[in-house]
Amino acid sequence: MIKQHYQSIIIQTICSLLIPFIQLFALYVIFHGHYGPGGGFQGGVLLAVSIILQRLYLGHKISYQKFPPRLAMALAATGLLIYGLAGIIPMLSGASFLDYGSLPLFWVHDAERRALGILIVETGIGLGVFGTLVLIFDNLVGERW
């Protein structure tokens, strides 16, 4: 069981300084997946780590108000929905499932549309992994929501 609240000023300062940078790096990992190592899975794990660090040093009472576990569940479902819609919307215009070249993004040409489709899908994966990992942590800790 996690302690309710760490009274150490060192832990509180370091954690509150680290969390924004972890989240920024997570966004970098998600959106830089086109050009280097990274992608939705890794970036989603980093986002989840930032929330879990907040849970660890703030305790569940304050942390559940800042980021409720139900929001984590909603984000996980939203990420999966984004991926599914990116697959189904091309089918409406007659293309095959997950054919990003037929996404309705009219201001770019075909190959660039595929790059944007990959980005949309990676964002969905990131949200899904983020929500799922926070959800698993909240349930393993065993506090009531």
Added chain:
Amino acid sequence: MRWFNVLIMLLFVALMLYATAGLPDHADPQAPANTHVTPTYIEDTIKDTHTPNVVTSVLADYRGYDTLGETVVIFTAGLACVLVLMKRKANDKTTLSKHNNTDHM
């Protein structure tokens, strides 16, 4: 019987080592795995997807079904965790027990 098991295991190890000698070398361009669709992916990824990272274009575009399945698996695992581990409300008669009431620190 124990030495018989050891003998069978040693024979199996020898068989595996013998089979390893027939595998292609590491990163051999003429290996069967590297001659089927891999050259197409590596050559066409810029033209098809404007994505220099071949891993990303294979993961999210060429093999999008697979990644959709992985995401569904992760989400389902999370939902299963919720179903198994979530604490019910205290007035829920079906799961009310002494353990649930005492560990609320």
